[in-house]
Amino acid sequence: MASQLAKAGITLNGPHPWDPQIHNPQFYNRAFAEGTLGVGEAFIDGWWDCEQLDEMISKVLAAELQRHITGRWVFVKHWLMARLFNLQSVKRAFQVGEQHYDAGNDLYRAMLDDTMAYSCGYWKDATTLHQAQLAKLDLICRKAQLQQGESVVEIGCGWGSFAELAARHYGVSVTGITISKEQKALADERCAGLPVEIALMDYRSLQGQFDKAVSIGMFEHVGQKNYDVYMSTAHRLLKDEGIFVLHTIGSDVSQLGTDPWIHKYIFPNGAIPSLTQISAACEPYFVIEDVHNFGPDYDRTLMAWFENFDAAWPQLQDNYDSRFYRMWTYYLKICAGAFRSRSLQLYQLVLRKRLSPLSRYHSPR
Incomplete structure (x- = not known):
């Protein structure tokens, strides 16, 4: 993860306001296992912070790093749900x-x-x-x-x-x-x-x-x-x-x-x-x-x-x-x-x- 983030100019626990500060070492396992869902839920739980979160996300997306952290099976589940089911039906x-x-x-x-x-x-x-x-x-x-x-x-x-x-x-x-x-x-x-x-x-x-x-x-x-x-x-x-x-x-x-x-x-x-x-x-x-x-x-x-x-x-x-x-x-x-x-x-x-x-x-x- 660190090497991928470095390509976008982001350093884990680094000195810049767009660098994420990790408070819980379990964050890394959660990010790898659950992708963007786990990353977001870890933020809600206070496992990490970032002063300029908006700029960090901009750098991640501009470098297309989300492809590495989306979480393959979580994303596949949502892709299949969108393909197989009408998630926007009248009932929903x-x-x-x-x-x-x-x-x-x-x-x-x-x-x-x-x-x-x-x-x-x-x-x-x-x-x-x-x-x-x-x-x-x-x-x-x-x-x-x-x-x-x-x-x-x-x-x-x-x-x-x-x-x-x-x-x-x-x-x-x-x-x-x-x-x-x-x-x-x-x-x-x-x-x-x-x-x-x-x-x-x-x-x-x-x-x-x-x-x-x-x-x-x-x-x-x-x-x-x-x-x-x-x-x-x-x-x-x-x-x-x-x-x-x-x-x-x-x-x-x-x-x-x-x-x-x-x-x-x-x-x-x-x-x-x-x-x-x-x-x-x-x-x-x-x-x-x-x-x-x-x-x-x-x-x-x-x-x-x-x-x-x-x-x-x-x-x-x-x-x-x-x-x-x-x-x-x-x-x-x-x-x-x-x-x-x-x-x-x-x-x-x-x-x-x-x-x-x-x-x-x-x-x-």
Whole structure:
């Protein structure tokens, strides 16, 4: 392990802030046996620390060292689960809402900005997290070409950030759905008095016809086995020539499954799509009119969330224990490192509805 880490400029118990400090000698056996799951759980248990964990992860991923520490059998198990089972079925759809998004509105109010947007901000002309989130929401509205009086469906509405801004500033009506009871409660509160309806449901149950569609940070929960039904649902919901703006985290490679630690502790049943997988899913239903990648902005967003979370911890610790603090710190910082290394991307796609879905077996003339 030491020799592999050295290739990335990392030294075990070294002097740099990105060097991991090992407190329990059993860490090494755990890392070899359980891969990234064991490494992450050892961090939660206090077996090791790293001042700049985000930078350490960035170096590990940039040097592709994760191939040596993933833990072959743990990864194979998750690959097989993704291949053999529909981990994002209707019956399992609410699991991530209950485990992650219902963790507590106090936590998310403290960590996020006033928009309560829980997705990548757009930092091009922003200097604060709030400015970056407002810029992201407005960018999506402009890409969707929202016009006053139009109807918009939002697949995965979170705490209502887009719905509130779009209804208030663009004069549209918004139907948003979420799988989190906590998100719906706060979204209803924030959007009171606006032409916004928030429903607690799975996207596969949506009905109606809308001028535009938006999905922000939800496609990561769909899973490869459901990409076709997701896209066909969006196609069905849109009026002819309707525009669909899809905002999603993306992987730099096509793969099945997800990191075992993230699956267990943060986003159960998640799956990060590659651009190739997104394009293939879109092809029968939509024309891709624009693809915008601003992945490095997610690094900055995640670090801003960590700073807010860390600063608010004295007020939060009455409701969350020290293990939660270490788990949440690990989550935010390893994700920041992944975007910093460019292993993860942030894609915004502008899609226009095909009038008639193409057959998957069509051939060019």
